[in-house]
Amino acid sequence: MEKTLKVSGMHCPSCDMLISEAVGDIAGAKVLSSSHKTGEVKVSFDSEATLAKIKDAIRAEGYKV
Numbered sequence: 001m002e003k004t005l006k007v008s009g010m011h012c013p014s015c016d017m018l019i020s021e022a023v024g025d026i027a028g029a030k031v032l033s034s035s036h037k038t039g040e041v042k043v044s045f046d047s048e049a050t051l052a053k054i055k056d057a058i059r060a061e062g063y064k065v
Contacts, residue, residue, distance in 0.1 A: 001046070001047075002042065002043065002044050003042070004042045005040065005054075005065055006040060007039055007058060007063050008063065009062060010036035010039055010063060012036055015034075015063070016034040019041055019061060020034055022057040022060065023041075023058070026050060026057060027050075029043060029044065029053065029054050030044050031043055031044075032044050
């Protein structure tokens with residue numbers, strides 16, 4: 001499955017990288033694209049439970065989903 005999440009608090013390419021790394025650590029999930037300019041992160045995941053983990057991982061980095 002794929003979903004585009006609105007993420008606030010992203011300011012630079014480093015934010016994109018932090019989110020990609022955090023989501024990449026979750027089995028069955030990956031970031032397809034991330035843009036601090038638009039505040040959108042497109043993710044691929046295998047279940048709704050994984051989507052919840054993705055949101056938690058992004059929040060743990062200090063961003064709002």
